[in-house]
Amino acid sequence: MTLSTQKRRLHDMVFEALATDIITGALALDTRLPIDSALGNRFEVSRTVIREAIQALASAGLVDVRHGAGTYVNGSASWDLLDTRLLEMLGNTGTIDFLINDLLDVRRMFEVEAAGLAAERATAADIAALEVVVERMRDPKTTGDEYLELNLEFHSLIVQASHNRILTGLRHQMRGVLSVMMNARQRQADEEMRIVSTAMHQMLLDSIREGRADRAQAVMLAHVQGAERSLQRTPES
Template sequence: MTIPIQRRKISEQVLEEIKALIKNGTFKPDEKLPSEMELAKMFQVSRSPVREAISVLAATGMVESRQGGGNWVRKVEFAEMLEQVTIELVDIKQVYELLELRTIIESEAAALAAKRHDQKDIIELEEALHVLGENMLNNRGSIGDAEDFKFHKTIVRASKNPFLVQTIENISDLYQKALKFSLKQNVAYEKRESVFHEHQAIFEAIKNRDSEAAAENMKKHLRTARMKLGDTLLQDK
């Protein structure tokens, strides 16, 4: 009888080890985690799988980045543990692939929206931008993922291409989970402000019917989000 040994990614093993250390109290709630370099030395791996594991932990709410730098163990409330599906169950590479898909689709959608929008689209997009700004800049307790999704979805609708609209609808569930994952990296006010200005630049380009700037600003915005998550697919560029 033979029993195959399951080969696991190094980042998955690092993830399980950090989770175990959090659960057994080695890394306590409201305490700062060791640096990526220190964790890499502890597990005898490179910094890349450590960074990937930390990203997943941030997405699930077990750790958070705080102003001043570093990652901290969160004190998780029981209500948060009741969420049935978390992005921890999704391979991080799928998040990267989704962001790559978004970059391709939404850059072109922004360019089309700049050419094809009507006044109603601009009113809806401006309102979505306003609500996004209120949540990102004035409501520190909100991640702003629902408002961010609405802004991007409004742009796709303004492209007047039903296939683009349906594609976003088809992936909306994972899209929103990945978006929440990404926005959790922007807890510091300066980061939230920067993300809002990226959205503002996209809106202005669309409103001014500058399709080239709209596409470029969208691409820049999504590329920045991907870099924050350590998207390994960017290394292929």
Template structure:
């Protein structure tokens, strides 16, 4: 699942208000005034009303008579919603958010690799090969590398042929996208193509243990690269997200 920001006034309103809530501009429990949003965003009452309805469906807002529209507690947010994951990742992500994503990847991807080694089809292998070739062709193009990396890991989960596991791609994508944006944007990363190749070879050979081991190596390499870049950026006081990938 590739997520893209929605277009049009309604989509832009959802994006802007959603990002503000995720950033903490409006603390949980605070009352928000739709009329103010109309003036700030320069949109109609109808656009704001529909945007608030969408955000309410994601667990961010609730509207009650006499209380108005309030920000719900974080515990009520649909944190696995693809938009919420994207908004959290596209703002300056906290170390806690990055750690949570890494832990989920460490739970999901080894299992996905094990099942993929047992259930992959020729089409699955072709999808993984094409993604790996795109990674190699990307060279120093950070955006192209990010998209190719995402495609590889989506193909890996799809190769497990478990519909629920495949739906976890929204979390895997969020983790990969924010990590790749930081690491590849900083031009400081290890060559991950050989380890991706090892993973593909293991899946193609039906070697579940080797596939799990390759995933473990990938995750360790990803963690080391991210830690190195974060350390440099924290020391320099630079923005940890140099550029958002569309």
């Protein structure tokens, strides 16, 4: 392991520990973080590692670095909710529920339009790539984790096939959004859900291959609404 790799792992460890404390409420709004040397002692790392972790927390909107006054915990209104690491941690810590409806809104707007554009603009290479993914999704030897990655890849390829440079530029952030939602849904998944999901992906592929934009949008909307039904919770639940 190189020195830079080791340093990066230490930085990630500190970031994840402090981020978890913030998003779970163990570090409350406006709490002042301990000084760098105290955090260094807690995590047994250098002050340089602590500073890099603090910078990453600030980049994700989790803390506010007030020069000369210290570093303070931000509320969720200040968080960068398209930061892929933050989204992943919200999912991993089970604190994503407050964001589910917003994520579903974004997914509906983003993916339905992307599907329509893909049907109008997909190249032969785009369609071939989608076909490979669907074939692997259909393979009974594909594991649950592999299926999840294929699902993410399929949706990423649809965005790519839209040939819209703005949508394509947002693909990384949207992959983070989809990853969190699909991981949450994966916990509820059974064989029947997987069969239905694969069938929906085949219908999307067929619509794109046939250049039927309206149908591609309708299928994608139905697909997203299926995720909504499985993820949304009533206020009493």
